[in-house]
Amino acid sequence: MNKIIEIVETIDTAKVYSELSDAKSGGICVFVGAVREFTKNEEVVALEFETYETMALKEMGKIADAAMRKWSLNKVVMKHVVGEKGVEEPVVVVGASSAHRDACFEACRFLIDTLKETVPIWKKEKFKNKTVWVSAHP
């Protein structure tokens, strides 16, 4: 299995290394997205994620396949959480392994950038006195 695509309750960042590690890979690159404490100087209490899971998994699979066509990769991992997450908790992880570092660095950037553009996942920012769906309005 050279591709792991999941919607999960929690992300175990240590596990991702073993999932990407591979005898043919001299390079492993991982991006982890986490909950930041402040948005435009306002304190964030938590982020809440929801997804259209069947479609999200399909779209993430397409992104992983596109990356594997574009670069010579041995393994690709893409995971995103659902539910409520507090400050510093990981919410997304993408990673790739390849023989040399250029391919996995470039692929990793592509994986997260494209995930943010197309995968049906929605994030609500919870502040002390209000909640806001991120990016909903212009």
Add this chain to the structure above:
Amino acid sequence: MNVLFFGIAKDIVGSSQITISKGEAIPNSVADLKRLLLDSYPEFLKLKSLAIAVNSEYAADDVSLNGNEEIAIIPPVSGG
């Protein structure tokens, strides 16, 4: 026809799912469905974008509908 709503779309409509039964006027294309939605819930006009998925694939306006699909209303995504 089952229509699923997510994120802010769910808040606008006040429900995560609406069933349009066969007796009612079933929209016959994605464009038609969007029109119906915007007429019924003008709040959708304020969103940055509005996409429609048919059977869990993004669908262009000219895709036709027969009423047996699973439709999802996709407001601007914000994963990551």
